[in-house]
Amino acid sequence: MNEEKYISKSVIRRMSLYYRYLDTLLEKQIYSVTSETMASQTKLTASQIRQDLSTFGRFGRVGSGYDVKELQDRLADILGMNQGYTAAVIGLGHLGSMLVYSFPFEKYGIRVTELYDIDPKLVGTKIADLPVYSIEELPRQWNECPVDIAVLACPKSAAADIVPLLTDAKVKGIWNFTNANLHEKDGGPTVENIHLFDSLFTLCCQMNCRDL
Amino acid sequence: MNEEKYISKSVIRRMSLYYRYLDTLLEKQIYSVTSETMASQTKLTASQIRQDLSTFGRFGRVGSGYDVKELQDRLADILGMNQGYTAAVIGLGHLGSMLVYSFPFEKYGIRVTELYDIDPKLVGTKIADLPVYSIEELPRQWNECPVDIAVLACPKSAAADIVPLLTDAKVKGIWNFTNANLHEKDGGPTVENIHLFDSLFTLCCQMNCRDL
Numbered sequence: 001m002n003e004e005k006y007i008s009k010s011v012i013r014r015m016s017l018y019y020r021y022l023d024t025l026l027e028k029q030i031y032s033v034t035s036e037t038m039a040s041q042t043k044l045t046a047s048q049i050r051q052d053l054s055t056f057g058r059f060g061r062v063g064s065g066y067d068v069k070e071l072q073d074r075l076a077d078i079l080g081m082n083q084g085y086t087a088a089v090i091g092l093g094h095l096g097s098m099l100v101y102s103f104p105f106e107k108y109g110i111r112v113t114e115l116y117d118i119d120p121k122l123v124g125t126k127i128a129d130l131p132v133y134s135i136e137e138l139p140r141q142w143n144e145c146p147v148d149i150a151v152l153a154c155p156k157s158a159a160a161d162i163v164p165l166l167t168d169a170k171v172k173g174i175w176n177f178t179n180a181n182l183h184e185k186d187g188g189p190t191v192e193n194i195h196l197f198d199s200l201f202t203l204c205c206q207m208n209c210r211d212l
Numbered sequence: 213m214n215e216e217k218y219i220s221k222s223v224i225r226r227m228s229l230y231y232r233y234l235d236t237l238l239e240k241q242i243y244s245v246t247s248e249t250m251a252s253q254t255k256l257t258a259s260q261i262r263q264d265l266s267t268f269g270r271f272g273r274v275g276s277g278y279d280v281k282e283l284q285d286r287l288a289d290i291l292g293m294n295q296g297y298t299a300a301v302i303g304l305g306h307l308g309s310m311l312v313y314s315f316p317f318e319k320y321g322i323r324v325t326e327l328y329d330i331d332p333k334l335v336g337t338k339i340a341d342l343p344v345y346s347i348e349e350l351p352r353q354w355n356e357c358p359v360d361i362a363v364l365a366c367p368k369s370a371a372a373d374i375v376p377l378l379t380d381a382k383v384k385g386i387w388n389f390t391n392a393n394l395h396e397k398d399g400g401p402t403v404e405n406i407h408l409f410d411s412l413f414t415l416c417c418q419m420n421c422r423d424l
Contacts, residue, residue, distance in 0.1 A: 012417045016410040020391055024368075043395050080416030083423070094314035102306035103408060110416070149415070156236075173419045175412055179232055183255050190422065192415035194408065196315060198228040200387055203361070203404035204292030204322070205224045207385045210402065 007078075014052055015075055017042055022072040034065035081109035085172075088147045090135065090162060091154030092117040092127065095177055099151060100128050113147060118158075135162060142169035149173045150189075156180045219290075226264055227287055229254055234284040246277035293321035297384075300359045302347065302374060303366030304329040304339065307389055311363060312340050325359060330370075347374060354381035361385045362401075368392045 007015075021042055025033055035046040035053075042049070053071070056078055076082055087110050089096050096115075105112050115132045117123060123134045133141055150171045154162060159180040166174060166189065173190045176182045182191045219227075233254055237245055247258040247265075254261070265283070268290055288294055299322050301308050308327070317324050327344045329335060335346045345353055362383045366374060371392040378386060378401065385402045388394045394403045 007417060007421060009414060009418075012414045013410055015417070016407070016413045017393065019413070020393070020407070020409060023391075042393065078417060078420075079413040080420030081413070083416070083420055085416060085419070094310040098306040098310035108409070108413070110412075148419070172422075173415045175415050179235075181229065181232070181254065190415060190418045192411055192418075194406075194411045195228070195232070196406065197232060197320070198225055199404055199406045200322075201228045201231070201291040201293070201320070202221060202224045203385045203387050203402060204295070204297060205219060205227070205290060206221075206402045206404075207297070207360070208290075208292035208295055209219060210384075 011052060011055075012079070014044065014048075015078055018049070018053075019072060019075045019079060022068050022075070025068050026072070031068050032065050033068055037065070076109070083109070083148075085110050085148040086113045087149040087151055087175075088112065088114045088116060089151045089153060090116045091152065091158070092119070092122055092132065093153065093155075096151070096153035097127070099153060099177075100130065110149065112151075113145075114141070135165070138165050139169055142171070147171060149175060152176045152178055152182075154178060223264060223267075224291070226256065226260075227290055230261070230264075231284060231287045231291060234280050234287070237280050238284070243280050244277050245280055249277070288321070295321070295360075297322050297360040298325045299361040299363055299387075300324065300326045300328060301363045301365060302328040302350075303364065303370070304331070304334055304344065305365065305367075308363070308365035309339070311365060311389075312342065322361065324363075325357075326353070347377070350377050351381055354383070358382060361387060364388045364390055364394075366390060 018038065021038060022033070035049045038049050039046040053066075056074060087105060089100050089112060092100070092115055100112065100115065112130060115127055115130050116135045116138060117132055118135055122132045125132050146169065148171065150166045150173070152159060152162065152174055156179040159176075159178045159182070163174070163182060171189050173192070174182060176191060176193045177196075179195065179197060182193060184191045230250065233250060234245070247261045250261050251258040265278075268286060299317060301312050301324060304312070304327055312324065312327065324342060327339055327342050328347045328350060329344055330347055334344045337344050358381065360383065362378045362385070364371060364374065364386055368391040371388075371390045371394070375386070375394060383401045385404070386394060388403060388405045389408075391407065391409060394405060396403045
């Protein structure tokens with residue numbers, strides 16, 4: 001499936017949006033949808049949607065639209081949900097704990113296998129049935145049993161020390177919640193930064209501009 | 213300051229990135245920085261940075277670079293940190309609670325004044341010293357004392373009922389953490405969606421493409 005090899009981030013974001021939209025249809029037990037309906041709900045154009053989806057195979061029939069289940073299954077493939085990826089959450093403060101307890105990793109095919117922190121009160125315990133290791137144990141642990149995704153929820157100040165450990169341990173991806181700006185390096189892990197700060201101030205700056 | 217009226221989202225994101233980068237300099241007690249140093253740390257070009265910043269006034273001197281404190285103050289202005297915005301967190305599950313307890317709203321000039329939930333065990337109590345109201349009380353509450361930003365951390369299924377309340381109450385901005393896709397409407401609040409799902413699967417899809 002080499003056609004998947006060069007998907008731009010903006011196409012990926014739309015695929016993800018389509019997936020979420022199809023979820024809402026399935027919740028309402030709607031099993032067929034046209035590109036026109038998808039367009040009106042996602043604020044994209046029907047031709048944009050058809051073009052995006054046609055890149056990944058033939059879906060839908062003229063007149064009757066897309067089979068919601070079939071299309072969602074294919075999107076799950078493209079988004080990597082069926083790869084059996086494993087993940088570890090690093091940093092068990094408010095943010096890390098929130099992710100462990102409430103983010104539906106499992107529903108989307110990602111298995112969280114372990115947690116890391118530096119707090120001696122947490123290390124050696126279990127949280128949500130998952131073992132908590134000291135960050136110092138990570139190299140040995142991942143040498144025996146590698147993990148695909150590091151969910152980085154530690155303080156920014158700790159990120160500089162932890163990222164080299166992750167890179168040495170050949171993690172495939174870092175989902176970075178710290179304020180630190182992580183950049184991808186050749187041969188290093190894929191990085192996705194999620195900066196709550198940037199998001200909030202994109203909102204405030206736009207509000208501010210409207211007020212002027 | 214009408215020049216601020218039409219800032220694109222990509223420029224805002226860069227302003228926000230500059231602000232965060234300057235924070236790291238101040239932590240290290242560095243008070244002067246050149247566009248070249250900023251460029252090497254942010255993976256942008258020095259000319260891009262100079263161009264972005266020149267839009268908002270004259271900063272820096274040839275040779276000696278930018279005054280970190282002065283530049284950060286100006287960025288705070290542009291990003292809306294000095295507007296005295298107030299916020300309410302709606303939905304006090306794991307995500308909403310995490311934001312209340314650990315997101316540094318105050319540090320960035322935003323004052324959280326109140327919280328909303330539907331759980332009768334929470335309504336009427338205080339969390340982190342903030343009063344928790346029932347969502348039904350919101351119209352009356354905001355009629356007396358409007359709030360600028362609604363931080364939407366409720367389940368997706370509740371968003372459809374809550375968003376009209378917010379719009380009627382003339383909220384200026386919605387920071388949307390639900391899986392629901394909220395769109396801006398003419399005259400309605402500014403919306404910033406933060407979809408953890410999209411972010412995680414942008415990562416997984418890229419990892420998947422590299423593996424192929």
